[in-house]
């Protein structure tokens with residue numbers, strides 16, 4: 001009996017010990033916390049993909065030596081592929097836009113050159129009425145040409161040539177003299193290649209726009225973007241004017257209108273970096289053409305010219321080819337435009353001129369001066385502020401309009 005009691009006591013004791021052993025790991029509420037629900041410790045080294053891309057882009061910001069920098073194409077490519085929200089990437093934004101249909105109606109020189117024509121034709125009208133060509137006729141013609149912005153040098157060249165013609169062809173009155181002047185002007189404007197070139201190599205073509213502030217660079221890019229998209233090209237606009245944020249906004253509006261893409265940087269950022277990244281983004285997306293805007297002012301002229309030389313070099317460091325460097329000149333600034341052109345040719349080799357605002361108070365003669373004195377063709381002419389108001393320069397049509 002005692003033995004049975006002892007066995008029972010031992011069994012009860014063992015039971016108690018085992019029972020307590022099960023209860024011990026439980027918490028007060030009796031719930032076992034599954035290990036999977038436990039919070040992982042915070043790891044500061046884990047960064048979201050967008051932030052990583054952004055950090056990489058910021059790191060890759062040009063200013064330092066571009067030869068040794070991280071190749072941006074991979075980064076941009078990654079940004080493009082990951083469709084990162086443009087707001088997240090504050091170093092380079094790639095903005096997608098949709099094409100908007102624009103009704104094309106090309107303005108004519110004759111209709112828009114009102115002021116230019118008035119300047120010349122008033123004076124020429126008197127000359128046309130002369131029955132003989134004498135010293136007075138030559139003086140009047142010289143004055144008319146200078147007033148029409150042809151410039152002193154080109155006016156002298158024109159007059160010398162006309163004197164020869166008068167002798168050689170026996171011209172005897174004002175009307176014949178003007179006929180010879182018209183022919184000579186047309187001749188001086190002929191023989192230039194005014195086509196805008198596309199690269200035949202792989203990778204995008206880059207058209208760079210330079211010129212002082214306010215001449216119409218951004219507007220010209222916008223108009224041209226509309227035209228090129230309509231003609232079947234894919235276009236990316238690079239907002240290389242980082243001087244003011246508003247400049248990128250203005251280009252952005254044109255990009256939207258044209259159905260082009262936009263790459264922009266931060267205000268005050270490196271223009272070369274923005275344009276380089278624009279070219280790489282265009283390459284990654286098989287875009288044909290990059291229209292690159294630049295600032296028209298910096299702290300001083302030397303800075304601006306150095307900046308532009310760098311932009312020109314850097315624009316070709318990646319996959320693209322610079323096929324046009326277009327100087328934009330405001331025709332209303334007259335001979336000052338020629339001075340600007342001389343300065344810009346020292347910084348970059350120009351392939352052509354865009355002469356804007358010929359619809360304004362411009363006198364038109366600057367066209368002759370640019371061809372004569374610089375040997376650079378005017379490729380495009382701005383005849384207004386609208387999308388359709390950019391036309392290819394046509395020598396015959398232009399001279400006809402001046403004399404009409």
Ligand SMILES: Nc1nc2c(ncn2[C@@H]2O[C@H](COP(=O)(O)OP(=O)(O)O)[C@@H](O)[C@H]2O)c(=O)[nH]1
Pocket residue numbers: 211212213214215216217218219220296328356357358359360381382383384385389
């Ligand atoms: N009338 C006229 N205005 C123009 C023409 N091209 C540009 N503009 C205007 O000139 C001003 C300056 O142009 P913008 O493109 O901002 O010049 P940017 O500083 O060189 O980029 C704007 O108000 C344009 O609308 C043109 O061909 N004719």
Ligand SMILES: [Mg+2]
Pocket residue numbers: 217218219241247293
């Ligand atoms: Mg601008």
